[in-house]
Amino acid sequence: MDVKNAFLNGDLTEKVSMQPLPGSLFHSSNAYDSALFIHQTERGIILLLIYVDDTIITGDDITGISSLKKFLSHQFEMKDLGLLSYFLSLEISHDLSSYFLTQAKYISDLLTRAGLTDCKTSTTYVDPKTRLIPLDGHLLYDPTLYRQLDGSLVYLTITCPNISYVVHIVSQFMAAPRTLYYNALVHILRYLKGTMFHGLHYLVHSSLQLLAFCDADWAGDPTDRHSTTGFCFFLGDSLIAWCSKK
Known part of the structure; x- marks a missing residue:
């Protein structure tokens, strides 16, 4: 649902309720996601995700969703x-059995911004022989592009968990990026060009068994000898959470 003219309102003079009023049908999901509201009906559940100018309504109570849309309108x-x-x-994209999440257009725009539209692809997202050390290479004259691309790659890990580790590595040099780090960042982009349409696949009828996997190296950072750990959580066959962290 698109809320029209959301950005055209002037200063508010009336009170604005930032929490559901007492007796409200919807309740906030938890303290960590204040934009998500849940309503349990006799037919199922309705989820309401509120942004500034957009509202997403989903759930398995089709009649309730239709009534809510009419009410909001x-x-x-x-x-x-x-x-x-x-x-x-x-x-x-979706069909009756699954949902598929990608960020292909986002990757394409990222390659254009980096001037890599016509670059060759890479089969790996990092050169196994590369060891990034803070003082290797020359300082970039203007680190702006490096920081912009790195921030975009962090956001891209939403649908590309396989690059989480290497993005975590290049993000450690944001303060003073050097040529060697930029080369590593370009290597990631070349890999993404060849896997642009890869993404996350969620089956509608999936097991609700929760599976967790984790691993860590031992003093793997060549500078401070800190370790890097990583984990991923699956709900059935669906990947729902992941992290790479020093």
Whole structure:
């Protein structure tokens, strides 16, 4: 649902409720995601995800969702955009059995910004022989592009968990990036060009068994001898959480 003119309002003079009013049908999910509200009905669950100018409504109570859309449209000027297909650079395709999340357009725009549209692809996201040390290489004259690309890669790990480790490595040199680190960053982009349409696949009818995997090296950082750990969580066959951290 697109909320029209969300950015055109002036200063507010009335009170704004930042929490659900007493007796509200919806309740906030938890303290860590204040934009997500949940309503349990006799037919199922309705999830309401609220942003500044967009609202996502989903769940398994189709009748309740339809009623909620009508109610919101009477309260605010809103437009129903239909089934979710693109949101915050996430591309969502779906059929009756699964959902598939990618960021192909985001990667394409990233390659254009880096001037790598016509570059060769790489089969790996990091050169196994590369060891990044803080004082190797020359300081970049202007680190702006490096920082922009690195920040974009961090956001890209939303659908590309396989690059989490190497992005975590190059992000450690944001303060004073050097040529060697930029080469490593370009290597990641070349890999992404060849895997642009890879993403996350979620089956509708998946097991609810929670599986967790973790690993760590031992004093793997050549500078401070700190270790790096990583984990991933699966709900059935669906990857739902992951991390790489020194």
